[in-house]
């Protein structure tokens with residue numbers, strides 16, 4: 475069973491924008507990257523999947539149930555892109571508020587609170603007001619909120635955009651740890667070098683349409699170029715007589731190369 479499956483999913487604003495005819499399958503237990511230029515429709519798609527927007531047409535299921543089914547949403551965590559939390563609450567109180575809204579029991583709340591605060595590295599700042607957190611810390615508390623109910627499926631919209639390189643590495647390690655625990659992670663990010671390191675599969679959308687879905691590494695392995703290293707004099711001789719090569723290295727394409735080629739229509 476897929477963690478996420480959509481069939482011809484469309485969400486338009488009036489007649490335009492949004493995303494159109496998206497058919498997507500996200501394997502359970504994968505880290506799946508959603509890529510696309512600004513305005514491609516990524517956030518629209520995520521908002522439909524987490525139930526914040528109603529689809530215009532098509533079908534969408536998460537964890538085998540329609541996106542409109544509240545019981546499916548109970549197993550989902552979400553970090554939105556433009557996170558802004560109640561600045562007057564402490565980190566711990568913000569998490570408690572989310573836990574109450576989620577219907578966690580008192581025992582679950584205590585267990586989960588300590589665990590997620592430790593995981594995102596905010597245990598020592600738990601009594602500090604969110605308004606005094608740095609942007610990176612605010613993103614960490616957002617991650618903690620998404621993780622609090624111990625979801626099976628996590629939607630993370632630009633989870634590391636405000637973090638420094640050390641913070642990004644810590645979050646990458648956390649995502650891999652959550653994957654090892656069996657969670658599916660649906661990641662929306664412009665940081666291609668990050669997606670490259672951790673994503674099993676990607677989907678690329680442009681102007682609301684799905685351009686590609688699958689294992690990007692399989693695409694990157696296509697033999698396209700080799701790098702040939704030659705001595706200057708040999709090069710001259712090669713021009714006249716033939717070729718003697720010192721080294722031939724296949725040049726691997728990066729995710730960025732593939733992405734730029736795809737959105738340019740190549």
Ligand SMILES: Nc1ncnc2c1ncn2[C@@H]1O[C@H](COP(=O)(O)OP(=O)(O)OP(=O)(O)O)[C@@H](O)[C@H]1O
Pocket residue numbers: 487490491492493510511512513514515516517518519
């Ligand atoms: N509330 C709205 N009303 C009208 N049009 C909208 C609305 N939200 C988004 N759109 C349009 O839908 C299209 C997709 O927007 P969306 O925010 O989903 O893209 P995105 O891929 O998440 O972009 P970004 O990478 O810049 O965050 C854009 O053309 C946008 O202008």
